[in-house]
Amino acid sequence: MSAALLLPLLFLCVFAVALFRRVKIYDCFVAGAKRAVPLLVSLFPYLAAVLMLAELFECSGLAALAARALAPLLSAIGIPTEIAPLLLIKPFSGSGSLALLSRILSEYGADSYIARCACVCYGASDTVFYLSAIYFAGTQRKGLLLPVAAALAGQFTATVVGCLLCKWL
């Protein structure tokens, strides 16, 4: 596929230009890769906290409970209630929501309306709490409430619009 072709081409072009401009590619690459370790060390505690919360949220049954509570509201605005757990886990954990998505795909069939809605909702937003934790790790987090709320509002809008579009397209 074209996406698979893109990556080697990208590396090839950039490295060729670098070679042409006499950049010491190896030293340079290593210098960049070296920064990965301190970056990850500073991220890890935030990562752990968010993922523990995600796990607890799902295992305790709170996610299922919240999904059931939200169901009437969701069905009132045309969102299939089967995808409610996915919507709730998505802001916390990418891997968790991906697992839910693949379960929905196998349970309802890839071409069902429910599965298509789930796919669109999964793709049209990102892990809000997770991103807010890692982007702002170590910085002053005051005033983050508004952007997080804005991102969640965006996710909600995307869900409504996505389910509508799935009906039409």
Place this chain on the structure above:
Amino acid sequence: MNAVFPVIFLAAALLCLIRDPALFLPALLEGGQKAAVLSLSLLASYCVWLGFFQVLEESGLERGLGRLMRRPLARLLGTRDEKSLSAAARNLTANLLGLPGASAPAAIEATQRMMQTGNRRAAHLLFVLNCAGLQLLPTTVIALRTAAGAASPADIALPTLLSSLCCAAVGVLIVAPGARKS
């Protein structure tokens, strides 16, 4: 997070207590273990992309990319800071191409830099844009649908992109009115 974390944590812990207290610790450990496993794979992909970015930067190609996206980005984010803008440009490009391993370190760099230079609004805008999951082709979902035997796995690409744009627009509209510099 300081508001969300305790609320959800306490509610979930309480529910555990009522239903099955034995679930509590294993759930936390499972989360920690997932973080450990995830960070190993993140380390691998950050190594690849941070190394690549360094080569990109020293070869002078990044300046070209930055020049292409600088105007609209500077306008949107309300900053002229060179380093924030080039990191943000890298982040958004990686997002569009669907390379999460590449977009996260760039976003972190941009955010930290923006917070340091006191441009909190720009950092918030970048965060909101990232939360929309903007991507030209949702490759992960398409792969999953192909595996599940969908008739045309890529037919969700257009609705996904449109909903993503809605998500970004809502986020930006809410965050953007913030003071230009605070």
